[in-house]
Amino acid sequence: MKSLILKGKNATERVSSGVFGFDDLINGGFRPNTVNVILGDIGTGKSSFSWHFIGHDETPVIYMSLEEDLDQIRQEALSLGLTTIEEKIKKNQLYFIAAFTEISINSTSGEIAQNFFNIELPQRMNDFKKISEKFGGLKIIIDPLTPLLFEIGELKFQRESINRIFRSLRSIGTTVVTLEKGFGEQLVKIPLFLADSVIDLDFLGLGSIYNRTLxxxxxxxxxxxxxxxxxxxxxxxxxKVLTQ
Structure with a gap:
């Protein structure tokens, strides 16, 4: 079995991002049992980053979506030539959770997110912990977290909710969370503060290799x-990250 943990020079154990060239920037990969935020506007590659994180190793993945179903995500990933989702499905190593499918069609995306993270996710935690213990690790993807932030406008309650969610996620594995940048700094302030790492994706429109940056x-x-x-x-x- 190929481990997802990497050991680089002067590095502790690491979890590969799966993105070509990116791990070189962070001393070998993400630290295990951390929450890592991918921040960016629409079209900057946030979801694509999360698809890379799924990886080609044997580590099971929990993919939580608040906006798209599995077929949509599979088609979008395949359009880029990424096969990680298909591989994990064939190996029965991808646990896809579309939170919006279990709520009334009259619910807002924020209400869906709040129900999922405050009720459904805690109910599933024991199952997730068992999976993590069985395989010696677990990767979690939340794409995106933004709807929950819209619903919890009060900063105090938002901080309490996000802090509780992040603690739970750290207890079962290594997490990548995507966030929309375009709704203002105030909306994303709390998760950026509580996250273990923040990766900012930008589209500059310069028409050169710096058209998009990380x-x-x-x-x-x-x-x-x-x-x-x-x-x-x-x-x-x-x-693909160009480091040289």
């Missing part, structure tokens, strides 16, 4: 690159 804004407990680096989309490869 910047590691925060990475607790480890050294990391702090400068913007070019981010490319390539058919078959998907996202």
């Amino acid at each position: 910047t590691v804004k925060k990475f607790r407990g480890s050294s990391h690159s702090e400068k913007p680096v070019p981010l490319l989309f390539e058919k078959g490869t998907g996202l």
Whole structure:
């Protein structure tokens, strides 16, 4: 079995992001049992990043979606030439949860998110812990977390809710969470503060290799690159970070 944990020079155990070139920026990969936020506007590659994180290893993945069903996500990933989702499905290693499918059609996306994270997710935690213990690790993807933030406008309650969610996620595995940037700094302030790392994706429209960039804004407990680096989309490869 190929482990998802990497060990780099001067690095502790790491969990690979799956994105070509990115792990070089963060000393070998994500730290195990952390929550890592991928921040960006629409079309910057947030979901694509999460598809890479699924990986080609034997580690099971829990994929939580608040906006799309599995067929939509599979088609979008395959359009980039990414096969990670198909591979995990064939191996029965992908646990896909479309939170919106179990709520009334009259519910808002925020109400759906709040119900999922405050009721459904805690009910599933024991099952997730058993999976993590059985396989020696677990990867979790939440794409996106933004609807929950819309519903919980009061900062105090938002902080309590997000803090509780992040603690639960850290207890069962390593998590990638996507967040929309375009709704203002105030909306995403709490999850960015509570996250273990923040990866900022930008579309600059410069028409060069710096048309799209990736910047590691925060990475607790480890050294990391702090400068913007070019981010490319390539058919078959998907996202590719240029580090040189």
